[in-house]
Amino acid sequence: MKAIGKISLKLAALFLFWILVFDFQRILFSIHNWNKFSEVSFLEYLGVFVHSIRLDLAMAAILSAIPLIFLSVYLLWSNKWFKRLFILILMIEVVICAFIHAGEINAYPEWNHKLTSRVFMHLSNPDEVFKTADYGMTIWFIVYSLFEIVFGWKLMQWMFFRKETEIAFQGWKKAVTAVVVIPVFLGGSLLLARGGFQQIPINIDAAYFSKNYTTNDLSVNSTYFFMKSYLLYNRSEIDEFISDMSQEEAEKLLQDFYDYPLEHDRYFLQNERPNIVFIILESWTANAIGSLTGEPSATPHFDQLTKEGILFTHLYATGGTSEIGNSSIFSGYPALPEISISMQPDKHRKLPCFNEDLKQFGYSSNYLFSGDLKYGNIGGFFTDHGFDVVEDELDFPSHYKKGKLNYKDEDFYKVLLQKMNGLQEPFMQCGFTGSTHSPYDHHDRVKFNQFSGEEGVFMNSMVYADEELWKFLEKSKQEKWYKNTLFVLVADHGHASNKVQNPSLSAYFHVPLLLIGEPIKAEYRGKQISTFGSQSDIVRTLLYQMHGNYKRYIWAKDLMNPSAPEFALHTLSRGYGWVTPKGNFSYHMDGNQYLDNSFSDEELKVQRKRCDAFMSLIYKEYKEL
Numbered sequence: 242m243k244a245i246g247k248i249s250l251k252l253a254a255l256f257l258f259w260i261l262v263f264d265f266q267r268i269l270f271s272i273h274n275w276n277k278f279s280e281v282s283f284l285e286y287l288g289v290f291v292h293s294i295r296l297d298l299a300m301a302a303i304l305s306a307i308p309l310i311f312l313s314v315y316l317l318w319s320n321k322w323f324k325r326l327f328i329l330i331l332m333i334e335v336v337i338c339a340f341i342h343a344g345e346i347n348a349y350p351e352w353n354h355k356l357t358s359r360v361f362m363h364l365s366n367p368d369e370v371f372k373t374a375d376y377g378m379t380i381w382f383i384v385y386s387l388f389e390i391v392f393g394w395k396l397m398q399w400m401f402f403r404k405e406t407e408i409a410f411q412g413w414k415k416a417v418t419a420v421v422v423i424p425v426f427l428g429g430s431l432l433l434a435r436g437g438f439q440q441i442p443i444n445i446d447a448a449y450f451s452k453n454y455t456t457n458d459l460s461v462n463s464t465y466f467f468m469k470s471y472l473l474y475n476r477s478e479i480d481e482f483i484s485d486m487s488q489e490e491a492e493k494l495l496q497d498f499y500d501y502p503l504e505h506d507r508y509f510l511q512n513e514r515p516n517i518v519f520i521i522l523e524s525w526t527a528n529a530i531g532s533l534t535g536e537p538s539a540t541p542h543f544d545q546l547t548k549e550g551i552l553f554t555h556l557y558a559t560g561g562t563s564e565i566g567n568s569s570i571f572s573g574y575p576a577l578p579e580i581s582i583s584m585q586p587d588k589h590r591k592l593p594c595f596n597e598d599l600k601q602f603g604y605s606s607n608y609l610f611s612g613d614l615k616y617g618n619i620g621g622f623f624t625d626h627g628f629d630v631v632e633d634e635l636d637f638p639s640h641y642k643k644g645k646l647n648y649k650d651e652d653f654y655k656v657l658l659q660k661m662n663g664l665q666e667p668f669m670q671c672g673f674t675g676s677t678h679s680p681y682d683h684h685d686r687v688k689f690n691q692f693s694g695e696e697g698v699f700m701n702s703m704v705y706a707d708e709e710l711w712k713f714l715e716k717s718k719q720e721k722w723y724k725n726t727l728f729v730l731v732a733d734h735g736h737a738s739n740k741v742q743n744p745s746l747s748a749y750f751h752v753p754l755l756l757i758g759e760p761i762k763a764e765y766r767g768k769q770i771s772t773f774g775s776q777s778d779i780v781r782t783l784l785y786q787m788h789g790n791y792k793r794y795i796w797a798k799d800l801m802n803p804s805a806p807e808f809a810l811h812t813l814s815r816g817y818g819w820v821t822p823k824g825n826f827s828y829h830m831d832g833n834q835y836l837d838n839s840f841s842d843e844e845l846k847v848q849r850k851r852c853d854a855f856m857s858l859i860y861k862e863y864k865e866l
Contacts, residue, residue, distance in 0.1 A: 550757030564617025644682025647675025
């Protein structure tokens with residue numbers, strides 16, 4: 242046991258080695274970019290070295306996996322070749338990390354974000370790099386790289402190869418130690434790499450803790466961020482699938498998207514400065530809602546509410562995951578195949594966001610989720626855009642019992658109501674539910690058991706969620722802020738239902754959007770708007786009603802505008818879809834085939850060109866962000 246303890250300490254030191262390397266990098270970054278922290282308190286600055294630990298450990302586990310094996314064998318058998326291999330591999334990793342970080346230190350003053358795989362575009366043209374980088378940047382890159390490499394080398398010598406700390410093993414102890422220790426540490430590394438036993442693996446958002454994005458950037462592990470960016474870069478490079486038509490040709494094909502009157506008189510708000518409450522309904526599909534299908538419903542309360550508000554009958558989710566839905570809803574940004582903009586802070590920070598418009602009108606902005614906001618970097622997206630409060634499961638009172646994935650909707654709405662009662666008007670409060678996400682946590686599966694079949698459990702969870710939504714709205718009526726509050730009820734994405742199971746069908750992406758509340762004029766209550774649109778159109782629609790700067794949401798349209806072009810772009814796995822009043826199609830890029838099509842042959846050619854033109858313009862901007 243004593244031998245096992247000794248080698249375990251040595252192997253654990255490998256993780257400490259990386260933590261010290263990463264923190265040394267942060268100190269160098271801070272020195273070079275100290276002006277970026279002028280508004281950050283020293284206590285908040287110190288918090289970086291605490292909040293960064295989880296992500297640092299995850300990266301340390303990834304980097305330690307191979308060196309750990311060679312170090313283990315060397316400590317057991319004292320074979321010099323394993324020692325040399327350990328040194329070689331570890332130093333190669335140190336050099337790579339040093340180059341990444343030294344590049345980040347130099348690029349940050351210009352880019353204002355961490356180093357991403359965007360650097361590969363520049364490295365493909367070395368002349369451009371040397372022309373755009375002044376001599377000072379080149380010198381500092383070399384200096385910081387050398388500092389970090391020398392620091393790593395000296396630290397490795399001190400931690401692993403001092404003679405007085407070498408371990409001697411005899412006989413059978415070597416085999417026992419190898420069998421026990423190596424698998425345990427490799428398994429532990431895998432666990433650290435995913436951030437623990439929680440449902441959602443660790444993400445860059447795990448290091449976020451400040452409202453200052455530079456502080457959060459310092460906290461996020463640079464190598465982890467670059468690695469994640471590289472994976473996204475490989476996945477999101479979809480040039481071969483995007484039409485190469487010129488911008489002029491694309492705009493000509495979409496002339497009606499631009500040349501239509503923007504102003505209209507369909508104002509439904511009695512007061513242009515209401516409180517706004519977004520309820521993002523996890524996985525609510527229109528195919529389970531009677532007021533949208535005309536068939537037996539899982540949402541009788543929602544169907545009743547449509548008689549009091551404005552129901553948009555042809556709204557489509559832009560994608561199939563929560564982070565895509567959230568970024569589209571609040572930034573008016575359409576989705577592109579294989580691209581998740583919230584996972585790319587260097588790009589999404591350049592997008593507009595609804596809370597930024599409302600801040601000019603004196604609104605506070607708040608977001609509460611019943612689960613973990615690290616998923617898809619949703620929390621990081623809202624933090625980067627300056628939401629005043631961003632909270633998730635970690636901020637729920639301890640006396641509420643958490644389900645396997647989320648807090649149950651009934652408890653979520655209680656906490657949401659408490660949060661809202663503490664706000665000053667005007668405010669925007671966003672709440673994101675969770676009980677309609679697998680494993681469909683709710684208290685009473687006997688009561689909510691009216692549906693059967695392949696999607697019966699999900700459908701029953703919608704029955705439960707529908708009842709809890711109605712209870713929340715009824716309780717809200719008792720609060721003083723209710724009379725001046727507009728509720729925006731919208732799904733983050735669709736889901737398979739007893740009606741539609743195929744995730745490649747455009748019908749799968751059909752979701753509800755209901756505006757309800759006292760600020761809506763009497764003549765608009767119970768109205769249905771049949772304009773075809775997507776989640777990315779919501780903010781522009783609301784800003785027009787509030788006389789805000791809706792034009793900065795260039796990819797969106799106003800759903801209340803009777804002259805607006807009618808279409809919706811959505812993505813699917815390795816493909817995309819297009820929906821208009823004339824029909825729809827879904828197209829698989831790798832298979833080069835239509836998975837769903839209701840257009841005539843002639844109309845399909847026209848609509849495919851229009852879809853390709855729209856995506857080519859969005860993708861061009863995306864590449865330039």
